Amino acid sequence: MTETGGRLLGGRYRLTGVLGRGGMGTVWRAEDEMLGRTVAVKELRMHDGVDEQDRHRLVVRTLREAKATARIRHTAAVTVFDVVEEDDRPWIVMELVGGRSLAEVIKEDGPLPPVRAAEIALEVLGVLCEAHELGILHRDVKPSNVLIGDDGRVVLTDFGIASVEGDTSVTSTGMLVGAPSYISPERARGQKPGPPADLWSLGGTLYAMVEGRPPYDRGSALATLTAVMTEPLAPPVCAGRLLTPLIEGLLEKDPALRVDAAAARAVLRRVVAEGTVRAESTTEVAAIPKPAPSRRTLLAVAAVLVVAVLVAGALMWQPWKKKGGGGSADAAKTPAVASAPAAPGSAAASPAASTAPSTAPSAAQSPTPAPTPSQLTGYREVHSSQGFTVKVPDWLKDEGIKGAQHIFRANGSTLIVEWTGAPGQSALADWEGSDREGKKNFPGYQSLGTRALTYRSWANAADWEWTYDKNGTRVHSLNRGFVTGKYGYAIYWTSPEASWSGADLVQARQVSFDSFQPAP
Structure with missing residues (x-):
């Protein structure tokens, strides 16, 4: 045990081991001795050199994370059980989600198939939309903040730098927080972000899922932010015919032209639906042998598919255009x-x-x-x-x-x-x-x-x-x-x-x- 391990918080939460450490906090596994369940406890840690003003800012940020997360009702949001104040700092008690971060999944298993990437993105989009309706911006959507549970559940974590509408208590420092590769161009320029900024980050996360790397990464924070603001996107090569235009639309540098949540949800659902249909048809084909088609039949089917794909792609792009049309x-x-x-x-x-x-x-x-x-x-x-x-x-x-x-x-x-x-x-x-x-x-x-x-x-x-x-x-x-x-x-x-x-x-x-x- 460390000096904190084994400690009892609030008379009921027994810390049993470290789950992870970050620059400003440690996440503990703990036992809720009152209800007999395992939970996660996020501890705010500050080194001795932190002055009183920064200390206050970090405490407010931690409390805001708990408040913001607790307001969101979605399966992809972590449930906040309690906040315990000890040692003049808050400890957030949350549900424990067993599994790996999306960043670990990509690193250990490689890029994801487009259908699985779409399934994960749908869950993240869902919790973002719930947050946006409450006036909450996440501001740090990235693979390391997405958990993939052992049961397949997708959870978006770390609302610690979330921006809550009307709350300016943690924006006074002017600091740009978040991962450079996933920060939207408008935030990189110091402009006030809105929901499209989170959608940009979702697009970057989707890009990383299918390509195995972030859309912009130039080695340093400054070079990466410059690329985000000024350089064209390297087109994804593994996303497929539906996800490719969606990723490009989410990573549109002008937030006014960026794909919105409804259009993104539409395409993601379609990718998942088509994947389900393909899986079912593959099973049927394997179970029921059919005669091989003639060369003429194959050519005809190929021609029909090419036309259908071109037409479908044109149709799906139309709702994303915000100027004119039937959006x-x-x-x-x-x-x-x-x-x-x-x-x-x-x-x-x-x-x-x-x-x-x-x-x-x-x-x-x-x-x-x-x-x-x-x-x-x-x-x-x-x-x-x-x-x-x-x-x-x-x-x-x-x-x-x-x-x-x-x-x-x-x-x-x-x-x-x-x-x-x-x-x-x-x-x-x-x-x-x-x-x-x-x-x-x-x-x-x-x-x-x-x-x-x-x-x-x-x-x-x-x-x-x-x-x-x-x-x-x-x-x-x-x-x-x-x-x-x-x-x-x-x-x-x-x-x-x-x-x-x-x-x-x-x-x-x-x-x-x-x-x-x-x-x-």
Whole structure:
């Protein structure tokens, strides 16, 4: 034991060993003798040369860390149990997260696959968004401050230099704190940072995860900060087609042009979702041998994939542009669709939309344009008693109107057109709420993303896409919410996952979107 080891704090926390040391603190393993659990205790340590002013600043910083962390409610935030004041200094009692730091994982195991990197980044982004809503900036997001638990849990630690809105008690020194490689350009220039500064640091952390090194590292703090402010980013080579533009967007030097949290969440979710689909399809292929495709088939598939990737990439970039277009900032300015989450297993959902960009119903799923009305065969135009019209395939049975929904069903597929005369403020925001409640309302819910879009002439529109389990079958849903003026609508498709990408269903969805005419 050291001179502090074995010490009892606050009459209940017995220090049993050192977990780690930093420049200003030591983290101890301790036993809570009152509740019989193992905890972590962060001790503030100061050398003898620290004057009273610096001592006060460090105490305030430590207390602020405890206060800031305790306010955040997220699985990726460490739970603060207690603060004990002894020896005229605070000791923070926290939950003990067993595992390694992300920096250790990268150093010991090498760069992470893009899907795992996206999973970790999603958790870090989630806790950052919770903090930002409380007016808290972390200001030191980096791999060494991200813990990967033995159970796979991701935890963002060390809010010790967090900036709390309205609290200037620790900003008077003018010190630039944080790791140079992960400090945003605006902070490096001495400008007042906002949430985009934390997103820059997240982008740097994401870069380090897939490349195995930070985006900027020139050997010294000054050289590194100069590079952050002035030098172009070395493009990532291992991030893949989705993470590469996201990382570049997060590491945009101008915070006004930097990718925002909603767009980042969208792409990260898509990377995770596509990784899950690939894993499942690989398992299926391994279990069920299939005939080898012919050379002509391989060429055709390759051509389709190239076009689909190019189109999908262009679509996903649009929501990130903050000047013009159908981004979320524009969508929030006009009345949007009122919404409520659908009940588990039901075919109904309300006209609204969510946070992550989903695949556009036609472009990303079919590289060929939808047929014009004159080319259509096998479709009929439905004139609803509610005043709208829509073309539906002949094989869909019209089940009529139930409540505020016109329902069509057949062969396991459902098309619902829903309406409201009292749309809310934002289609995107409504879908975001529905997406957050997805796991509560749909068994086996897996979000495939949401995005704001300009749907024909209606700028206040958004898509929400997901899969779930229904009566033992995996089904796929896409819900497009939009406002046409005084009415809000949702065009909502659900089909078995196995047939979702079939040519007939891809065309049917696109025809419904292209042909829809709202009530006057």
